[in-house]
Amino acid sequence: MNEPDRGLGWKYDLPSPNTEASIDSITTVPPRVLSDMNENYLELSRATLKLRGGWIVIGVVISIMFLTGPVSLFGHFPLKPNLAGLKELFLDIFFHAFFFLLLAPSIRMDLGFPKNEPIRFNRQRRKVYFYQFRFNLLNPFGKKNWGVKPVAYDWDDLTLEAYRIYAPMGYGGLKEEVKISICKPGTHEVIDRVFFTDDIEQGEHCWAIVRLFMQQGPEALRDVLPHSSNGDEIPTPNPAVKAVFRNPFDHLAPEVQWPAEMDLESRTAPTPGKQSNDNNFCRPN
Template identity: 40%
Template sequence: MAFTSPLLDKPAPGWKYDLATPDLPPTTQPYPSILSNPPNYANDVYLELARAKLRVHGIGIWLSVFLFFCSIVAIFILFAYISTTGSAPSILISIAFTINFITSLWGGIYCWRMDVESPRDQPIRFNRLRRKVYVYRFFHDGRRPFSRSAWGVRVETYNWDDLRAEACSVYGAMGTGGFIETVTLAVVSPGTNKVIDRFHFAHGIQQGEMYWALAQLFMQQGPQALPTFSRPPRDWNNEKVTFNLARRLAPKVKWPEDLDLESRTAP
């Protein structure tokens, strides 16, 4: 069953309903023909699913070029005005040009880093024997687009029993307006419903429910409970991305050696 009143404190932004907890049977049957990607890998020990917060690489890099152009134009117009009139513009005009320059430069750097530095995949591993979940996460901070420490990849480890899945729907700035539906995973303090962390799991509620069902089937019954996928797993690190500059520049997935070994092996 899906929980129709929030289980967690606090529920995710745009919360619609909670999915079945790790100890309950899945609420839906995963259909390979509907899922966008088959599991990256599955054996008796662990299941790895693809997970990316960005739907498409390549848009942000062109948006950043446009924003950089806007920042340069603001400076050019300001200097052209001064050279033409021989005097400085009014305070209000100067403030407007300064704000335009700063926000355009700020936004351009943010969009560039989000598109170029975000890994090609941010997989999540479910280790059935350790009952642990390993999440390859890309962290970023829009308030500090120039920071090196606030941006980068870290692998987070959680207990399987402490995960909770939530279906969410928020209004997003799209071409014609509309709702963005996702499934997020929350991490709760053991034995409580208090959320201590939360991260993106899948785009689309239907997709997210099915991927969550895959994880539940694997952790509860093993790899034999998973459906058969006709398509081979996608090789995220070695795919051909000739015409997508952002995908070419995006870093490959590289797990830390100790956590890579731990996440793939039994205790």
Template identity: 40%
Template sequence: MLFKTPLLDKPAPGWKHDLPGPNEPPSTEPYPPVLTNPPNHIDDVYLELARATIRMRGIGILLTPFMFLLFCMAPTALISYVIDTGNIPPLTPSIFLIIAGAITLWAGMYFWRMDTSAPRDEPIRFNRARRKVYVYRFRHNGLKPFSRSAWGARAEVYDWDNLHAEACSIYGAMGSGGSIQTVTLAVLEPGTHKVVDRFHFAHDIQQGEMYWAMAQLFMQQGPQALPSFPRPPRDWNNEKIRFNLARRLAPKVHWPEAIDLESRSAPSTHG
């Protein structure tokens, strides 16, 4: 058995193994029937893949009313004590109720915003002509659940040659126990193995490896190297959403105009 060690100076949490580099042969062959979503777009210039940092949406909205109900119980209990006894509540129980109320208020707002602030899709575009990767990233800050500036999506641009994919497996608090498997992309300092940024690429290692292989094949050989998909692309902004309130409230994908144009085009041959 071969023992593998992380290639990067700072491997991703739960590192399991490294995937081939951007310009190396893929480690697997994409098999469309097992992939969750077909590409959003394919042409000679760019490939766009769907992406989502949140795997299941709608649970947070269901938890939010329960959390706010618990929040309201703290002041209600203190006020009821004063009315019933005519005395000031004891200090220790009062502090405990205030802290518990603050935690439930934070949790309720955090669950709500995680469900409703994340965009309907967080696509990633691989521009073969420019050798650039454009990522529509959802940013959030759990310490600032009420902040506007700390939450939202923004587009970021990276060099294809500076990306590196890692398969990760973290044991999480799941209903039946088990691991949370993901593939993440690290952004490296040019010419080194030093990580300067890292972001989520795909849920499930098998699917992540196939989507990464698709990106490699497209960037190395072009769209003709990709397999055909039986299903048409999904229109994330205009899909019919009936029962999932979180997805109905989620913002639509809106690329900044300049980046949208750049990510969908080849460099000009003039000038």
């Protein structure tokens, strides 16, 4: 195999991590892109789940229907339900249970996805740390493949992939996405692929920002990036405009809690005389 496998809808790869970046390539600044930045690392926020709470509401409605449906059916046959009534009752239970099982993965994601999934780019260690939420739609009640599982990879192993898919559903049928893939060192075997942005243009600008930071440091970005220390505010290029989360489910989302060892390593420079990749954090199964 000469090239890494690409997913359905792949269009092209963005510039490699060490391709020279310039401030001129950053023509727009995506809102809420920067969480934190200092001499050692830059942190970007991701929002994999765009509309939190929608599936919870749908699930509650279906649950109410499931609970009230049989009662209403028995109301028609209070003493001796006939065969037709029992058949209708069975179909009602089966229908609602079936749809509840279909919605279970989405409901669990609504409840489990953290407030954001930050990525930390450490220029001193030349490593990237992902606060990654994993899920398995085929096993909505399992534990192994669900939950936050932070991972770390070498900067040089990253590949940014642009995807564009046309489908007969919503948003005019067009879905864009930029993903980060990581290959096993020395091979073309993709060992992980994670979400970066849901818009190709935004992904290109974010990637230019990251490359500029990793190549030249934070001083190269001071004049172009809006910043807010308040997680409930959305920084915008216009400081007079401030927006806050209006979805009440966003405030119920789990807070970001990095593992202590990874949190320290991802925010600091390596000890002089010590290799920057001494710690080898677990990669996803």
